[in-house]
Amino acid sequence: MQGTDRMESMKENPARTGSRLVGADGKPIQMQWKIGNVQIDNPFVLAPMAGVTDLPFRTLCKEQGAGLICMEMISAKAISFHNKNTYALMEIDPCEHPVSMQLFGSEPDLMAEVAKSIEDREFDILDINMGCPVPKVVNNGEGSALLKTPDLIEEIVRKVSSAIKKPVTVKVRIGFENEPIDIVEIAKRIAGAAALAVHGRTRQQYYSGTADWDTIRRVKEAITIPVVGNGDVDSPLKAEALIKQTGCDAVMIGRAVRGNPWLFRELNHYFQTGELLGRPSAEEICEMVLRHARKQIELKGEFVGIREMRKHVAWYTAGMRHSAGLRRESNTIESYEALEQLLMMENDRKSGI
Numbered sequence: 001m002q003g004t005d006r007m008e009s010m011k012e013n014p015a016r017t018g019s020r021l022v023g024a025d026g027k028p029i030q031m032q033w034k035i036g037n038v039q040i041d042n043p044f045v046l047a048p049m050a051g052v053t054d055l056p057f058r059t060l061c062k063e064q065g066a067g068l069i070c071m072e073m074i075s076a077k078a079i080s081f082h083n084k085n086t087y088a089l090m091e092i093d094p095c096e097h098p099v100s101m102q103l104f105g106s107e108p109d110l111m112a113e114v115a116k117s118i119e120d121r122e123f124d125i126l127d128i129n130m131g132c133p134v135p136k137v138v139n140n141g142e143g144s145a146l147l148k149t150p151d152l153i154e155e156i157v158r159k160v161s162s163a164i165k166k167p168v169t170v171k172v173r174i175g176f177e178n179e180p181i182d183i184v185e186i187a188k189r190i191a192g193a194a195a196l197a198v199h200g201r202t203r204q205q206y207y208s209g210t211a212d213w214d215t216i217r218r219v220k221e222a223i224t225i226p227v228v229g230n231g232d233v234d235s236p237l238k239a240e241a242l243i244k245q246t247g248c249d250a251v252m253i254g255r256a257v258r259g260n261p262w263l264f265r266e267l268n269h270y271f272q273t274g275e276l277l278g279r280p281s282a283e284e285i286c287e288m289v290l291r292h293a294r295k296q297i298e299l300k301g302e303f304v305g306i307r308e309m310r311k312h313v314a315w316y317t318a319g320m321r322h323s324a325g326l327r328r329e330s331n332t333i334e335s336y337e338a339l340e341q342l343l344m345m346e347n348d349r350k351s352g353i
Contacts, residue, residue, distance in 0.1 A: 019031050020272060021270075023243055023244055024244045025247075031272070033250060035068075035169060035226060036194040037167065042067035043251055044067045044264055045228055045253065046061045046066045046257065047254035048071060048127070048171070051072070053070060053072050056298075057261070058096055061264055062095055063095075064262055065264040066261075067250070068250070069098070070127065070252075071089070073102040074089055074101065074104070075104060076103045076105035076115075077105060079117070079118065090118070092121070094122075099122070100126070100169065103160075105156075106142045106156075111128070112160050112162070115160045115164050115168075123166070125194070126169070127168075127170065127197075128156060129171055130147060130170055130172045131173040138203065144203040148179050148181070153186060154191070157190045157192050158192050161192030161193065168193055169193055170195075171198075172196065173198075173202055174202055176203045176204070177203060183215060187219045188222055188223060194226075195249075196223065197252055199231050200216050211231025211232040214246075216230075216231075216246040217248075220248055227246075228248060228252045229243070230251075230253075233256060234256035234263075236266050236271070239253075239267055240270070259314070259315025261288070262279070282320060285320070289317075289343060290343065293306065293336055302335060302336060306334060310331050313327065313330040313339070314330065326346055
């Protein structure tokens with residue numbers, strides 16, 4: 001089935017309440033779920049990724065069927081300083097809903113004040129980042145560094161959730177190096193949170209090694225709010241396995257969706273029909289790259305937009321024949337026309353995946 005035909009087929013089928021697949025309890029895996037009062041049509045969540053999940057890429061993932069869209073993390077302090085660049089990161093397209101905006105910080109009162117000041121913006125859910133492993137964030141006591149101070153975590157969640165009416169969620173990792181952290185006990189203490197996303201890796205692991213799904217399972221069994229599992233899901237079969245092993249309510253996908261927004265289409269199709277879709281053709285990939293580039297240029301201008309596309313081109317074309325040469329050439333493109341010409345040359349070579 002061609003890509004366009006697959007999309008039309010999916011449009012004709014309304015969202016199912018239950019999947020054709022069954023969980024560990026033998027019951028159908030639920031497609032629809034809720035965070036607070038926010039209805040979400042499927043359990044597939046686009047993870048917040050700095051430098052990746054900007055507005056153009058988020059809209060592409062939504063078109064392909066992402067159930068919940070998460071934005072790039074935003075500094076609460078930067079918002080309080082009325083930073084112009086930060087406000088640009090907060091822009092939302094109406095097509096994205098439901099969408100989650102993610103804040104990071106470590107000062108409970110400031111974060112509550114900032115949350116209240118932005119509540120009238122278009123986001124549906126406010127997420128608090130307690131999992132970022134990047135040194136410049138951790139060294140400020142933010143992101144995953146908060147795992148070392150459960151009392152502070154509890155205070156931040158309590159004050160932020162009390163300050164606004166929209167649902168507040170939390171994203172964590174399962175540990176911090178050389179610290180006696182019990183993520184299950186921390187999960188029990190986040191009263192006021194409407195959901196918890198758990199990346200099954202420690203801060204020290206960054207993105208290496210294997211995600212610890214068993215710890216995600218223990219968190220899910222310990223609390224009553226929805227739990228979103230995150231780590232190592234790069235296919236419909238992996239998503240099914242994560243849900244079956246952990247009982248989590250939803251699956252968050254990060255690195256595997258870079259250059260691969262079609263993953264959400266494949267997830268929805270598999271969970272609704274039990275059938276695995278084929279991968280997109282080289283032509284379909286090239287068409288998506290150009291659409292992505294046009295969206296980047298429309299939002300950021302050609303100079304910035306095309307340069308930001310260079311990394312995306314590398315992700316989109318990974319695994320294609322001649323992709324190494326294509327990536328090298330894409331690192332020098334400076335215009336949409338140059339990108340279009342490069343991709344046309346690639347099609348002329350009749351490359352495949």
